[in-house]
Structures are given as C-alpha cells and as structure tokens.
Amino acid sequence: MSLSTRLLTLRKSPILRRLPPYLSAICIAVGVAWLFVLPFNEYSRQTYVSENAILPGQVHTYFGGSEHNIFRAFRQEVYTLSQWDERDRNAALANILRENGLKVAMQPYSYAVAGEDITGTNVYGLLQGPRADATEAMVLMAAWRNFDGEINYSGVALALTLARYFKRWSIWSKDIFVLIPADSTYGPEAWVSAYHSTAADVTSSRNVSALPIKAGALQAAVALDYPVGPWGRRFDKLDILYDGINGALPNLDLLNTAVSVASGQMSIGCSIHGLISHSDSYKDRLTTLARGVITQGSGHATGPHSAFVPYHIDAITLKTVGDGWHDEMSLGRTTESVFRSINNLLEHLHQSFFFYILLNANRFVSIGNYLPAAMLIAGSFTITAMALWFQSGSALAKPATKIGSTDSKLDATEMEVVKLGGDVALVSKKAMETVERQMFLPAVAVLAVHLASFVPLYLLNSMHRQYLPVALETVTATSVILPAYLATILVRSSKASVQQMQLMQSFSLLLLGAALSTLATLNFSLAFVIGILASPLSFIRPLPKLSRKSSMQTADGKLKYALDLATRLPFVLVYSAVSPPVVLYALNWYWEKDIEWTLVEMAKGWAAQGVYTSFVVWSLWWPAWVIGGIAMFSGMLRPEA
Numbered sequence: 001m002s003l004s005t006r007l008l009t010l011r012k013s014p015i016l017r018r019l020p021p022y023l024s025a026i027c028i029a030v031g032v033a034w035l036f037v038l039p040f041n042e043y044s045r046q047t048y049v050s051e052n053a054i055l056p057g058q059v060h061t062y063f064g065g066s067e068h069n070i071f072r073a074f075r076q077e078v079y080t081l082s083q084w085d086e087r088d089r090n091a092a093l094a095n096i097l098r099e100n101g102l103k104v105a106m107q108p109y110s111y112a113v114a115g116e117d118i119t120g121t122n123v124y125g126l127l128q129g130p131r132a133d134a135t136e137a138m139v140l141m142a143a144w145r146n147f148d149g150e151i152n153y154s155g156v157a158l159a160l161t162l163a164r165y166f167k168r169w170s171i172w173s174k175d176i177f178v179l180i181p182a183d184s185t186y187g188p189e190a191w192v193s194a195y196h197s198t199a200a201d202v203t204s205s206r207n208v209s210a211l212p213i214k215a216g217a218l219q220a221a222v223a224l225d226y227p228v229g230p231w232g233r234r235f236d237k238l239d240i241l242y243d244g245i246n247g248a249l250p251n252l253d254l255l256n257t258a259v260s261v262a263s264g265q266m267s268i269g270c271s272i273h274g275l276i277s278h279s280d281s282y283k284d285r286l287t288t289l290a291r292g293v294i295t296q297g298s299g300h301a302t303g304p305h306s307a308f309v310p311y312h313i314d315a316i317t318l319k320t321v322g323d324g325w326h327d328e329m330s331l332g333r334t335t336e337s338v339f340r341s342i343n344n345l346l347e348h349l350h351q352s353f354f355f356y357i358l359l360n361a362n363r364f365v366s367i368g369n370y371l372p373a374a375m376l377i378a379g380s381f382t383i384t385a386m387a388l389w390f391q392s393g394s395a396l397a398k399p400a401t402k403i404g405s406t407d408s409k410l411d412a413t414e415m416e417v418v419k420l421g422g423d424v425a426l427v428s429k430k431a432m433e434t435v436e437r438q439m440f441l442p443a444v445a446v447l448a449v450h451l452a453s454f455v456p457l458y459l460l461n462s463m464h465r466q467y468l469p470v471a472l473e474t475v476t477a478t479s480v481i482l483p484a485y486l487a488t489i490l491v492r493s494s495k496a497s498v499q500q501m502q503l504m505q506s507f508s509l510l511l512l513g514a515a516l517s518t519l520a521t522l523n524f525s526l527a528f529v530i531g532i533l534a535s536p537l538s539f540i541r542p543l544p545k546l547s548r549k550s551s552m553q554t555a556d557g558k559l560k561y562a563l564d565l566a567t568r569l570p571f572v573l574v575y576s577a578v579s580p581p582v583v584l585y586a587l588n589w590y591w592e593k594d595i596e597w598t599l600v601e602m603a604k605g606w607a608a609q610g611v612y613t614s615f616v617v618w619s620l621w622w623p624a625w626v627i628g629g630i631a632m633f634s635g636m637l638r639p640e641a
Contacts, residue, residue, distance in 0.1 A: 020387030024380040024538040031376035032532065035293075038357070039285035044365045049256045050351035056257040056341045057265035061333040067165055071328055072232075075157035079230035082151050086182070089144075090121050093156075093180055097125035100164040102178060109190035109208035114603040115464025120182030122191050126213050127163065129172030137175040138342055139221035139315075140166075140335070143184040143304045146225045146319075154226035156180060158328055162335060173343055175215040181304060184223075188307040189609050192218075196311055220254060220342045220349070221315035222335060223304040226328065228320075236322025237269040237276055238262050238334070240361065244309025245609050247296040247523030251349035252356055252364065254314040254342075259361045261337040262318075266330050270361040276322055278360050285359040292357050297525035299613040300605045307609060314349050355524070367524070374520035377531030381513030384538040388506035392437055392499045441496060442504035445630075446511070449486075449623045457618040460599060461606040468599040476581035479622070483629025490630065491637045501542065501634045508627040509537065515620050526616060534621050536578050540628040542635025543568050568636065575629060580622045 037043055049056060077096070081089045090106060098104045102125030110119045128134070142159035146152045163178040181187025190208040195218065197210075226235075240258055242250055262268040271278060273291040278284045295302060303317035320331065355367035456475045463471050490496040496504075512534065520527035544564075576582060588598050605611030 017387075017391070020383050021539060024383050027376045027380040027383065028532075028535050028538075031373045031380075031528075034373035034376065035289070035370070035528075036286070038365050038370055039282050039289060039359055043369050044285075044359055044363050047252065047256050047259070047362050047364055049253055049260065051253050051345070051349060053344055053346060054253060054257055054341045054349075055344055056260040057337060059337060059340050061265075061336045061340075063162070063165055063332045063336045064329050067161060067332065068329055070164060071157055071161040071332070074160045075154055075232070076230050078151075078153050078157045078160075082153070086121065090123050093123045093160075094125075096160055097123070097163060097178060100125075100160075101167045102127050102163060103213055105212045107191060107194060107209050107211055109186060111186050111190075111207055111608045113607045114468065114600050115466075118186055118608075120187055120190075122179065122181045122187050124177055124179040124191065124213075125163065126215060127167055127172070127176040127178065128215075129175050130170040131173045132175050132216075134175060135216035136173075136219050137177055137215040137217070138219055138339060139177045139179055139308070139313075140339070141179040141181070141188065141221055141223040141304055143181045143187060143223065143225075145183050146227050147184040147301075147303050148227070150227035152225060152227050153230060154228040154232065154328055155224040158224055158226060158332055158335070162332060165332075165336070166339075171340070171343065174219060176339070177215070177218075184304040185301055185307075185604065186608055188223075188304045189301075192307050192311055192313070217348075218308070218311075218313045219345065220250075221305055221308045221313055222258075222338055223315070223317040224331070224335065225303065225317050225319035226331060232328070234323065234325055234327050235320035235331075236324030236326065237271050237320075238331070239271045239274055239276070239319040239321045241303040241305065241317040241319055242358075243292075243295050243302045244306045244315070245301060245605075246299045246310060246612055247525055248309040249296075249354055249356065250305075250309055250314035250316060251352050251354055253349050253352040254316055255358075255361075256352070257341050258316055258318065258334075258338055261341065262334050263361070265337060266326075266334050268326055268330055268334065271321065272358050272361050274321070275360075280360060280363075285363070288359055289357055289365075293525040293528065295525075296523065297529045297613075299523065299526060299611045300601065301609060310610075312348075355521075357524075370524060371520060374524050374528040374531060375517055377528060377535065378513045378517035378520060380535065380538050381509040381516070381531075385506045385508075385510035385513060388502045388509070392502040392506065393435060435499070437503060438497070438500055439503055441490075441494060442500050442507055445486075445490065445504050446507045446623075446627060449508075449626050450619065453619040453623045456622065457614060460618070461603045461614060465596060465600050465603075468603070469595050472581060472584070472595065472599060476579075476585075479579050479581055479626070480576055483626050484633045486626070487630045487633035488637055491634050496634070498542070498634075501631050504627060505540070505631040508624050512537070512620065512624045519616065526613060530616060530621050533578065533580075533583055534624060536574070537624055537628040540575065540632050543571060543632055545636050545638045571632070575632060579625055580617050584617075 074096075081092050084092070094104045094106060104123070104125045107122040107124070108119070109122065110117055112118075140159055140162060142155040143152055144156060146155070159178055159180065166172065166176055179188070179191060181191060191211070194208050194211045195214060225241075238258075240255060242255055244250065259270045262270050272288055273295065275284065275288050275291065278288065301307060303319070305315035305317045308315035318331065318335070320326075353364070353366055357365045357370055359365065459471045459475065460468065490501075516527045516531050584598070585595070588595050602611075602614050606614050
C-alpha cells in the first residue's frame with residue numbers, strides 16, 4: 001500500500017476521529033502543568049548583567065552628608081505645598097527646579113474617562129549634561145501622588161534633592177529630566193506620549209499639551225515611590241515594579257542593575273510583586289510567578305514607570321516597603337548609582353531579555369521555557385477546529401464495527417474493510433465519502449457575532465461610571481439569552497445544517513487559537529489566562545434534541561421530557577458559568593473589589609493608556625463563547641425527523 005493511501009486511510013480512521021477531544025484535554029493539562037514546573041532550578045536561571053559596559057555598583061557614591069539636611073528641608077517644603085491648591089503648588093515646584101539650574105516647563109493634560117474629565121499638570125525640568133550632545137536622556141520621576149493615591153512626600157523631596165545634587169557634577173554624558181507628574185497614571189502617560197509626538201499630533205489627537213522642552217532619545221526612567229510624611233520613616237526593602245502597559249517589560253539588565261546596586265552595594269533587600277518575605281522556596285517562587293502572570297495579564301499600569309515601557313524606554317519604580325533601618329540616604333545613593341550605571345551606556349539596552357518571568361529578584365524564566373505553556377493552550381483550540389473541519393466534510397456514518405461482530409442491522413454492501421496497523425474494521429462507505437462544504441452562512445454568522453462584540457466593548461468603556469454596573473448587568477443578561485436566540489434563528493429560520501454549525505464553530509475556534517498563539521509572543525500572561533478561561537469551548541458539542549411533540553401527550557411523556565430537560569440543564573449552567581461577564585463578577589468577588597471600581601479601572605486603561613485587555617475579552621473571547629453556545633443549543637432546536 002502506497003504512503004498516500006495509508007495517509008488517506010489514517011485520516012478516515014474511526015479511531016483517529018475520536019482522538020481530538022482527548023488531545024485537546026491533554027494540551028490543556030500539560031499547558032497548566034508546565035507552569036508548575038517552571039519554579040524548579042532546571043527550568044529557571046540566575047539573573048546576570050549582559051551589558052558589560054553598564055558596570056553596576058562599580059562607582060563610589062557621594063550622596064550623603066549635607067545632602068541629608070537639604071532633603072529634610074525639601075520634605076518639609078513638600079509637606080507645606082501639599083496644603084496649597086494645585087496651581088500654586090505647581091508654580092512652587094517649578095520655581096524650586098529653576099533655582100537649582102534646570103530648564104523648567106509645565107504640561108497641562110486632560111482625559112475623558114468613564115464620563116468624567118480628569119485634569120492635571122506635569123512639572124518637569126531638564127538638566128543638560130555637561131558632556132552630553134542632546135541625543136540621549138534619562139528620566140528621574142517622582143509622582144505627586146503614588147499609585148495608591150498617597151502623597152509622595154519623601155519621593156518628591158528626594159527627586160528635588162537629587163536634581164540639585166546632579167547639577168553639581170560634570171560626569172553626565174546624557175541629559176536628565178526631573179519629572180513630577182500630578183499622579184501615577186495619567187501624568188506619565190501624557191508626558192511620554194507628548195514627548196514622542198509633534199505639536200500638531202498632540203493638539204489634534206490627544207487631550208494633552210505639547211512639551212515646550214525636549215531632548216534626545218530617552219534611554220531609561222526611574223521612578224521613586226516613598227510616601228512618608230514630613231517626619232520620615234525608615235524602610236526595610238525596595239519593591240521593584242517593572243510591568244508596563246499591555247504586559248510590556250523593560251530590558252532585564254535594568255532590573256539586574258537596580259538589584260545589584262541595592263543589594264550588593266547598599267545592602268538593601270529587594271522584593272518582587274510585594275512578596276517581602278521570600279524564602280526562595282518552591283511555594284514562594286510559584287506565588288511570585290502567579291502574581292507576575294496576573295499583573296502582566298491585566299495589562300494595566302503598576303506604577304508611573306508603566307507608561308514608558310511601550311515606547312521602548314526601559315523603566316522601573318523603586319518602592320519602599322516594610323519598616324527597617326534603611327533611610328532616604330540609602331535610597332538616594334541607590335538612585336545615584338543606577339543613574340551613573342545608565343550614564344555609562346554607549347547604546348540602548350538590548351543584550352539582555354525583554355521577555356521573562358521573575359521568580360524572585362535574582363531568578364527568572366526565559367521565554368523559551370514558559371512560552372510552550374500558552375502555545376499548548378492555544379493549540380487545543382486549533383486541534384478541535386481541525387477536527388470539526390474534517391467532520392464537516394464527511395457524510396454521516398455508522399460507527400466502525402469489528403469483523404466478526406454480530407449486528408443484525410449491518411448491511412455488508414454499505415460497509416468497507418479498513419486495515420489500520422494490525423486491526424481490521426468495517427467502516428461505512430458513507431464515512432469514506434466527502435461532501436461539499438457550505439461555508440457562506442457560517443462565515444457570515446462568525447463575522448456578525450464578532451462585529452456585535454463591539455457593542456459591549458463600547459458600552460463598558462464609554463459610559464459614565466455610575467452606569468457601568470448597569471451596563472455590565474445588561475451585557476450579562478443579553479449574553480445568556482443571545483446564543484439560544486441566535487441558534488433559534490439559524491436552525492428554524494435559516495435552516496442551518498449540522499455541517500454549517502460545525503463549520504461555524506470550527507472558524508471561531510481556529511480564529512481564537514491563532515489569535516492567542518500570536519498574543520502569547522507579546523503578552524504571554526494574557527494569552528495564557530484567556531486560554532484557560534476559554535478552554536471549555538473546545539468540548540462544547542450540540543445537545544441532543546428534545547422530543548417535544550410526543551413527550552407532552554401523556555403523563556409518562558411529560559415526565560420523560562422533564563428528565564431530558566434536567567439532563568441538559570447542567571451543561572447549560574456550566575456553559576453560562578464560564579461566560580466572560582460571569583467570570584468577571586467571580587474574579588471581582590474573589591479579590592473583594594467593588595464592581596464599579598473594576599469597570600472604571602478597565603475604562604481608564606482603555607481611554608488613557610491604550611490597554612487592549614478589554615478588546616481581547618469582549619472581541620475575542622466573548623464571540624467564541626457566543627458561537628459555542630449557538631452550536632450547543634442548535635442540537636436541541638432541530639425538528640424531529
């Protein structure tokens with residue numbers, strides 16, 4: 001038998017036709033298990049600095065002594081400014097930077113989020129490096145309010161102190177921006193977007209003002225988060241925040257530099273994702289990994305640095321945590337050493353990793369080790385889509401029957417002997433035939449559902465914040481009803497066949513699998529989480545139809561009808577439980593967050609920072625879920641033969 005004949009026989013094997021659901025389940029199970037083995041030493045690596053020129057911790061820092069008195073004076077000044085209105089406060093901050101010899105400017109901005117206008121003003125100054133040629137720059141940032149809404153007293157005071165300190169040195173080969181945004185979300189986004197836009201682009205497309213002062217390409221940014229009041233408080237560790245918008249990550253060398261300087265030169269412990277007491281055990285590594293996946297998967301900003309990362313600017317936030325013996329001078333010397341390390345660079349950071357998952361401050365997993373987990377999840381949808389495609393091209397057939405079995409209904413003229421390996425089976429000749437696929441209606445249905453997905457996407461990102469919970473309730477109720485309603489239209493009115501339902505589900509899962517596998521290379525965590533939540537869609541099949549006419553004539557028939565309905569109800573409930581709106585409610589309940597707060601945060605990310613998590617949920621996952629429901633309900637709605 002030729003190879004082509006064997007492959008054709010294998011393709012039409014009844015055994016092979018039963019494998020796809022098991023293969024999909026295996027891919028999902030292995031994909032989830034893959035993440036649990038990553039914390040082991042065999043699948044992770046110790047961090048190291050790839051760029052030799054950066055020389056972290058190799059310089060002697062001079063920040064200290066009299067600078068401590070300057071810092072305390074600035075901290076008291078910041079506390080006094082916190083009692084003033086925003087306009088006077090910004091003018092005072094600008095005057096302080098100007099007195100320290102920096103070129104100063106202010107940038108007002110405004111964003112419309114959830115029906116409200118959020119306004120603010122960024123104050124920044126430019127320290128021109130004595131040895132710089134205005135082609136490269138660094139950013140020292142301290143938001144007036146940190147990400148938790150607290151006034152960043154010591155952070156702003158330390159930034160002002162460092163600006164004064166840096167001005168006295170002639171070692172800088174790059175310009176330095178000292179940026180004090182009004183908040184940690186909108187301010188940095190307005191500043192960095194305006195920095196990379198022309199004046200015409202800013203005024204026409206964004207609600208932010210153009211920057212009157214610019215310099216060269218931004219190489220790196222470091223934000224300080226030290227919200228301690230005018231009387232000060234020491235800290236225990238530095239929590240390094242690094243996640244950018246839409247899961248973008250800075251070059252790993254910047255994190256390694258900060259960790260090397262803080263822990264090696266200043267003896268300051270470093271933590272990741274707020275896990276302060278990290279014992280480097282398997283449990284702590286897995287906890288850090290899980291927190292990293294959740295944070296990156298959300299795609300939202302985690303600090304003022306997050307807005308810089310999508311612009312290929314390596315940025316981190318140094319956040320003080322705990323109560324220990326380190327003070328502001330330790331943080332100041334750490335910041336000075338990090339900036340002097342960045343100052344050593346002759347080119348942009350590029351040698352180290354841009355895709356990684358941290359297990360602690362000194363250990364990471366590279367993309368080659370963690371990417372297969374998301375790819376296996378995405379592959380499960382592709383396997384099911386291919387199986388449905390092959391089924392749609394085959395005529396309905398009886399199951400294979402081994403030779404020698406006694407089946408009174410078997411018609412030998414309608415059967416064909418198939419030899420696969422050492423097994424011989426009788427297969428219906430009809431199963432060996434192929435039929436023409438009617439793809440127009442399935443393609444139109446899939447396109448229509450995906451276009452309809454823009455309705456919840458628009459409602460949940462454009463309405464006023466007080467109406468967002470009502471909008472989500474409406475979307476939830478509509479989502480429960482819509483699949484059954486569309487299935488009724490397609491089956492009863494459009495006379496959609498079983499083949500067309502298979503094709504529709506195949507197209508949907510194929511699109512979902514392809515999109516998630518592509519997304520995994522950009523935002524692994526989001527692709528993995530959405531893939532896990534959508535994994536039940538690979539196992540949805542049409543439910544058996546109900547014999548309505550015959551079942552309602554007698555009491556026994558009514559009982560049988562009720563039992564049939566009860567057997568199908570669990571499948572419907574499970575299907576509804578894994579819908580995007582219900583999962584959103586469940587996650588919101590688990591994290592003990594107010595639903596309005598969650599929806600407003602999603603609207604913030606969409607409107608102000610271009611976070612595409614909402615798009616993935618409502619325009620990729622939700623359509624696939626609706627189409628899966630249409631296929632499931634279609635079997636129950638078919639008329640009796």
